[in-house]
Amino acid sequence: MASEDEAEIRKLFLESEVLYQNLRTEILYCLQKAFSAPQSIKIHSITARVKTIDSFLEKVTRKSYTSPFEQAEDLVGARVVCLFIADLSGIKDMLRNTFDVISEEDKVNEGEASSFGYMSHHFICRLSSAHSGPRYDAIKEIKFEIQVRTILMDAWANISHYLAYKSEESIPADLVRDFHALSGLLYVADRQFQNLNRDAVHSAIQAEQDIINSREVLSSAINTDTVAALFRRQYPDRDRASEKLIAEFISELSLIDLNDLRDLARILQENHGSVLKYEKKFPPANSSRYGDVGLARNALAIHSPKYEKAKYPKVKVRHAEFRGHSNS
Incomplete structure (x- = not known):
């Protein structure tokens, strides 16, 4: 030029x-x-x-x-x-x-x-x-x-x-040869990520069907799919938490050595009445009511002084006040 x-x-x-x-x-x-x-x-x-x-x-x-x-x-x-x-x-x-x-x-x-x-x-x-x-x-x-x-x-x-x-x-x-090999590896990895995503979606759907449709929650592992399904069963009318928020909630369960879904379901059910009373007296700052993970956290705080102290050190008296309330 x-x-x-x-x-x-x-x-x-x-x-x-x-x-x-x-x-x-x-x-x-x-x-x-x-x-x-x-x-x-x-x-x-x-x-x-x-x-x-x-x-x-x-x-x-x-x-x-x-x-x-x-x-x-x-x-x-x-x-x-x-x-x-x-x-x-x-x-x-x-x-x-x-x-x-x-x-x-x-x-x-x-x-x-x-x-x-x-x-x-x-x-x-x-x-x-x-x-x-x-x-x-x-x-x-x-x-x-x-x-x-x-x-x-x-x-x-x-x-x-x-x-x-x-x-x-x-x-x-x-x-x-190395360039072709690397290109092929990335291509295969892309396909495998797609398969993993498909299987993850299927797992979430299957967990929700099994847990929501069963007469009672059976003993099973705690993961984001099973906990999300349990929340749909226990709190069907509440806003759904994101996967990230559910993952954070699951990490908190180690505070009380909770690792079975059936035990978590029992705690949520037994403390549901107390949680609703707590919500009425202490609604969340940015909403008129808690989402599903908020209710679950309050249920654990009411159930377990150890969880309450670790998660809510400044408001533990509030949760203790509702411990032992009727579930009606």
Whole structure:
């Protein structure tokens, strides 16, 4: 590329950079909004960037572009990194509902099995017709790229990029086998994480069915699935705790050497009346009533002075006041 051509491209790029930054901001906002809805796909990260002028000029030269601003479709780019392979399909649908998808390339399912490099879904998009009005007039026709990957795909892409091997031909011959092996290991790991997630979902459903539908809670191990199911049985009308909060509650059970679900169920049931009386006198600060894990913690505090002292050292008199109350 002649120096005068480079100077002209640099000048045009800098003149339009504010538009690219505005588009980047809009893309990021749309993606974050789309994936923030309840029950949405769990996303690890969403990022967006405007290509640097030096990176743009390098690509123009490498690709021999004759009309660089029309031919380059990734001057503005975004990346969505999800947890599991199965999420990729749902993300594809979300992108189609959010933007005008011009083209897409599936390097996960349609790429060659032996191909070097990272796998991902690439989408070339424009803002949709919903983005109308003066605010969008200058940016609505600019194409941009969105890449969608799992965490492991993203890890492979970043590491291989750092190592600067752009193609299989560029890898030293004695490293080719190792690169293929590592790529295969990450691919298998991605599949296994997906299987693990599927099995975890099945385990939670099965635990809820077994515990809620049984006449009594049988002796079984305490874990996030069984405790969540027990809470649904004991406190069906209360807000459900997150998995993180349930995990914290389970860690607290070691304070009183409690490790059997049947024993936990008995304690919750025997102290339920006392817990409701406690709640009436001492409602939570940020709500009119406790969620399921709040009720369970108060039940343990009423049942066990040891738990009460460790968990609520400043309010132990309150719980002790309700110890021994009727469960009616």
